[in-house]
Amino acid sequence: MVPRYSRPEMTAIWTPEARFRIWFEIEAHATEALAELGVVPKEAADALWTWWATNPTIDVAAIDAIEAVTKHDVIAFLTWVAEQVGDQARFMHQGMTSSDVLDTCLAVQLARASDILIADMDALLAVIRRRAEEHKLTPTIGRSHGIHAEPVTFGLKLAQAFAEFDRCRARLVAAKAEIATCAISGAVGTFANIDPRVEEHVAAKLGLAVEPVSTQVIPRDRHAMFFATLGVIASSIERLATEVRHLQRTEVLEAEEYFSPGQKGSSAMPHKRNPVLTENLTGLARMVRGYVTPALENVALWHERDISHSSVERYIAPDATITLDFALARLTGVIDKLLVYPERMQRNMDRMGGLIHSQRVLLALTQAGVSREDSYRLVQRNAMKVWESDGALSLNELLKNDPEVTAALSPEAIDAEFDLGYHHKHVDTIFARVFG
Amino acid sequence: MVPRYSRPEMTAIWTPEARFRIWFEIEAHATEALAELGVVPKEAADALWTWWATNPTIDVAAIDAIEAVTKHDVIAFLTWVAEQVGDQARFMHQGMTSSDVLDTCLAVQLARASDILIADMDALLAVIRRRAEEHKLTPTIGRSHGIHAEPVTFGLKLAQAFAEFDRCRARLVAAKAEIATCAISGAVGTFANIDPRVEEHVAAKLGLAVEPVSTQVIPRDRHAMFFATLGVIASSIERLATEVRHLQRTEVLEAEEYFSPGQKGSSAMPHKRNPVLTENLTGLARMVRGYVTPALENVALWHERDISHSSVERYIAPDATITLDFALARLTGVIDKLLVYPERMQRNMDRMGGLIHSQRVLLALTQAGVSREDSYRLVQRNAMKVWESDGALSLNELLKNDPEVTAALSPEAIDAEFDLGYHHKHVDTIFARVFG
């Protein structure tokens, strides 16, 4: 976890205290169920919840000190709780194995992290939607291969981003469902020493599903799918970040990250305004993606379980969720405050002497009866002159002076092919598809 | 594509001929829609379908020869079709861009590949289920960390695999839905030169959804999610393959890949019977996982599109689907014919002198009023003797000779803790959860 790329709400999930609090809840709910089943006295569960109702502080240092002796984290925790609660606490953890607590706790943490990420996504979607509607009909050039292609609108670019992140939101909901399961099934998952109804009770209380079959551990294909999904989302973040980086390039400058009055872009070069937030997002995306492969390698545990996955998860469970949360929030801020320059968009679009309308002329010639091959040749020979003039010549003018062209198209017909509105006629359709 | 790791049905999807056939269908359906909209003559669509009804052979070499001149694959294809169909063919592709054909074709190919993979998965699930039921109560040792833990059944191991691949099946269905979309939206996705109803028509005919907003290309977050899902499934394959590899180890030998009468395990060592199929599956899993990261890197295309994703997909679209199809089928064969040795399972379970019952004795002592710490100490001191004897001593016997133990537990009470059936009492519950 890199502090500068983290936010407190997500980071809080991964503190020792938060983990111990979840452990307690798991143990207390389990004791409750055991009491209902008559396995332990009802007083045991009562004693736990009574203490919990005092909203006790978790003494992480004290628990760590016990662990330094016992070399076992769950035992250390249980020992400390017993010191606080008293004799009734000895009924805690009856028939359970450490992994029951650890894996169910991880499920709770990842589910909570998912909720934050989903809320992040909602905030991002709201901002993209607002900016998309604001620029629904702001003309700008569409680019394929970094080269001017045909006109679009800036709103369409954002509508695409909205649709992509809306898909990411659905994936996140699915990913949460993957990992939100509870396992309290004992040393090898047979419930030999604990009734399956305990698992059902704890699951219901914690908002988790029951793991149908566990083997001391919850199977790691679930976590692999979770982290793979985060990797996809990170890649979508990179896509939108890359778009902003391109738009802010000196020669393009159609949009810019917000630059506050007192800000310095460079200590050495006072003229600089750099897209550092979106560059940073590009790097963060690499990290979240980098956690996918270790998560995939965690799936093939040996037999009922080995513990190789554990160290991996100590890194990637906090790092992937904290980094992605930060990245989503940062991207939301970037889009929210993005400086958009419609005049510059228009100027860039105009700078190629009308070349961006070449396809329409081609189609018009074809429809006027010229063969496709001839049409292509006619348009290309004029287009190449404009290209070589770097936009100083006008395609419209050249076409009107090309007798082979004018033999098929009148000047008015040619002008009609240079109308920008033509390209916007289905913007409503697309917006309706995307925003409903 | 490595021929020895491929099967004909999946490979057929990725041949040039298959691709050209899908191209034709896209173009013909589009022409049909254009005719309905009055953009092109109805005769144009009729001419295409009339020719198609003759079930023509696709002359790949002829198309390639044209491409060698035009340097453009879609144009070469259209030219060849026009040569076959005649004059009416000139209305094909009206207002479309090459990517409309290429991306929609890829969607069809990946959707078909998904269907094969789903069928593969169903076959695998059926086989696992059959073997699980066959060995529902075959006792075997559960192992954590490669070390004997407590008894399970071989059926439970397979039930876990079933549940895991059942999740993989659901993921595959979701992954298919991700990529099964149709885009016919023109050079930058604005439908400037083609009505959105064409897209709707083609999508419906091909069993695809409409892409809500495309930008010449279908957004690559969809494909990233698809290939990431294949990577997860490959990892689950590796898990079950690893289980078989472990079970076949000389010292364990509880199960074995089928070994046909005349087979040679090694040219040099006539005694060898190696788990080469599951080792192979382990390697194939690495490859399918290796395609995830390139797919993730494909997401952040520049602006409306660049073509960097294309070369990646020429490798991974065939390679990932062909390899996974082969791997699923191979795994199905391995499980189907797996030689299972229940006697050996029992013998292995017995070889540690009853240590695997240590937890039950611990719990019994606790319930008999001995403190947890003392109980642990009593069991551990006897268990370590058994451990050091390498199973020559019996935990049951030692406990009965330990006065501190017998002070709390009668010999009969001790015997009761060594009952294997105790561990199987919830097998029905778990099977009901997994198999319904």
Next chain:
Amino acid sequence: MVPRYSRPEMTAIWTPEARFRIWFEIEAHATEALAELGVVPKEAADALWTWWATNPTIDVAAIDAIEAVTKHDVIAFLTWVAEQVGDQARFMHQGMTSSDVLDTCLAVQLARASDILIADMDALLAVIRRRAEEHKLTPTIGRSHGIHAEPVTFGLKLAQAFAEFDRCRARLVAAKAEIATCAISGAVGTFANIDPRVEEHVAAKLGLAVEPVSTQVIPRDRHAMFFATLGVIASSIERLATEVRHLQRTEVLEAEEYFSPGQKGSSAMPHKRNPVLTENLTGLARMVRGYVTPALENVALWHERDISHSSVERYIAPDATITLDFALARLTGVIDKLLVYPERMQRNMDRMGGLIHSQRVLLALTQAGVSREDSYRLVQRNAMKVWESDGALSLNELLKNDPEVTAALSPEAIDAEFDLGYHHKHVDTIFARVFG
């Protein structure tokens, strides 16, 4: 292997025939050594070489047919050779294990592939050097964060690329040394049935080093290092390709991939000239990088060996070397024929009204006694005006009209800070460092 991204010389290394030829050489050299040691008759080795001297065709289909029966590739090959050579052939392979042949063959193939890649690199370096010298003093703007920073020369950009690929060349030489080892050590590497001198002899004949200790197989950390190195080189290819893609963007257009007279950039848009080669290189780089992780996962084979690495290598050994060879050659062609537009570079550099000299003015003010804070403030306030005018205003002019600036610097002093040559004074030094 994707045919369109492959070149014949590299592909030839990976054909079945090439593999069988190497197998023969290994077997024949080994038989020769065994004869020298008196283990087999000298006639056996002679018979093999005599047959080989006839330059026989390798009948791949015949060998495959035998393998279909024996299910063992090396045995099938030996059988076929024996059919050709006659009775003396029975002494071949004495005391050897299949892996001795397979792993040593892979070493030969990878070493030959390395030689081709090194030659590719030499060709690329020569071209970069030529273009670097050609544009040693062609002024162009240096960009950080995609934003104009300060002037460089186009030759410096290429000098950087040269230095980077020169490092890649050295890495490739090291990578070749990693994998160019010979192992002929028997079933578990103990030389139990074959004298180590056989290995030494074969190694020397094939230009390989002796593997100090093998375990049936050559250890896979060697191959991991090899493929990791290819991944680094691919990333450097991506860097230079990305530079070209940026330079060709419509608004930048300082350089362009060569565009042949009859070429069509787009079937729909006749005006397009797209950087498709370098976009393609970006995708190819993703693939070569994607092979790194499977190679790393191949290292941890079980005990003396398992065969999980084998399937991985059947994919990545050809695919990584063939793709990288193609990519290096394609990049060489791109740089060789790159269209460079110095006027456009100058125009772009000028378009920001002299902002790129802001640092020099800042330093001049500081040296003239103004505090750093004040200097920054003075320059920034004028720079921001230029920025907001989109380069219509001139920084030089504004500074000369700012009394706080002119209080410290004379107009002549200001002019002196706008001299481009200032930035080129160490180009010779850098070129000397890079090109020697």
Next chain:
Amino acid sequence: MVPRYSRPEMTAIWTPEARFRIWFEIEAHATEALAELGVVPKEAADALWTWWATNPTIDVAAIDAIEAVTKHDVIAFLTWVAEQVGDQARFMHQGMTSSDVLDTCLAVQLARASDILIADMDALLAVIRRRAEEHKLTPTIGRSHGIHAEPVTFGLKLAQAFAEFDRCRARLVAAKAEIATCAISGAVGTFANIDPRVEEHVAAKLGLAVEPVSTQVIPRDRHAMFFATLGVIASSIERLATEVRHLQRTEVLEAEEYFSPGQKGSSAMPHKRNPVLTENLTGLARMVRGYVTPALENVALWHERDISHSSVERYIAPDATITLDFALARLTGVIDKLLVYPERMQRNMDRMGGLIHSQRVLLALTQAGVSREDSYRLVQRNAMKVWESDGALSLNELLKNDPEVTAALSPEAIDAEFDLGYHHKHVDTIFARVFG
């Protein structure tokens, strides 16, 4: 960074204080060189070093407080130093850019981290060598595919590990050389405002090479190569860890991680002794490998630089080096104290009724004039009986009772093929190759 997987010496390199100390040294050495060149007063450098000689505490909180205002870390640092040193400090950083400090600092940190890793490797190599010599002739079975193959010695296993880590050491030395370069070349690497001799001076003082050509930043192919090398080393760690995990399996138990007297293997199962350290190493290897791809993706920065690499390096530079340092030390401890059970090795080797000698009998039959096919058949038919008896039958006995075998080999000749020493005759040769 996960505290439990970190060691203080390596962690110390990555603290803010350590970073600031290196920054100071870079700035002070640079000022010194600038003074020698007459660019700044000699008193400026003297003032810096005089203050440094007082061994001042770096007040990280104070620097952070300044950064909170300036939003620029290097400026904040310079401001704080100036407050301590006084007026002469204003000559610091003359003509430098922040990246000069940041990138050179990273080089120093990675070089120091490399030194620790090399020392770790030396410690590991020493331990492996000691244990290898201790068990040079301890007989144990070699396994391919997890199946008994032929005898080796435990020392040979360790000799292989030694050779592998010795290669890793050489790779680490090469990796250090890759990243140990100094760049002080200004905003775009042209030395426009700073003489190249400053760079040379600082490089020499810090034990770095001069970066031949930089572009504000040191090129990231260097770092990619560095982290890729760490990924290879991690994979070798995984290999040896996996070997230990296999050897400790209940049914194998030929070696065990050291288990201290009071240790508890499981809270629930008092009999457990799990290979948790080597399982942990397996997980840590996944993490270090996971950092390779982000490092590769960092290479293709835009133009002279973008800052996307920076966030990646904030994660992986500490995490990869700290984790690998911890892993190497942990592995060293595991091997140092590994419990090795030669009797169990012998017993396991014997459990297959002599099958492991099948190849030798095969060769003996062949040499006695039986055809290879017949020899194979004779050995296999007896071997399969032994296999099916699970080692209860003896291959030696069965062969002596097979008339077709005894027709070719006398009982004494058969016995001779079951001699273990036969397999050890080249151990000296291999040890000489590995240990010199």
